[in-house]
Amino acid sequence: xxxxxxxTPDRRCRNQAISRALAMPSKNSLKLLxxxxxxxxxxxxxxxxxxxxxxxxxxxxxxxxxxxxxSKPGCPWxxxxx
Numbered sequence: 001x002x003x004x005x006x007x008t009p010d011r012r013c014r015n016q017a018i019s020r021a022l023a024m025p026s027k028n029s030l031k032l033l034x035x036x037x038x039x040x041x042x043x044x045x046x047x048x049x050x051x052x053x054x055x056x057x058x059x060x061x062x063x064x065x066x067x068x069x070x071s072k073p074g075c076p077w078x079x080x081x082x
Contacts (some may be wrong), residue, residue, distance in 0.1 A: 019049045037067040 026043040029036060040063035047056035064070060 016050055019046050022046050023050075035066055037063050037070070040066065041070075 023043055023046045026039045026046070029039045030043070040059050044056045044059035044063060047053075047059060
């Protein structure tokens, strides 16, 4: 008798699980101190990775309201390849 096949989630499923796990500390941190720019930025990036555009937009807009200078050219938060 052969053993049942093992469930092996695909790479996308694993990446989503990792992204969700990364989002939890940021969410918890924002519950305590909602005005944290780095936490909102990270959470926005996690939502982008999860393809949750509405949640990403909400977090990134909140980050921008907290630190408007982050949208200016030469800001260290921006990628150099743009």
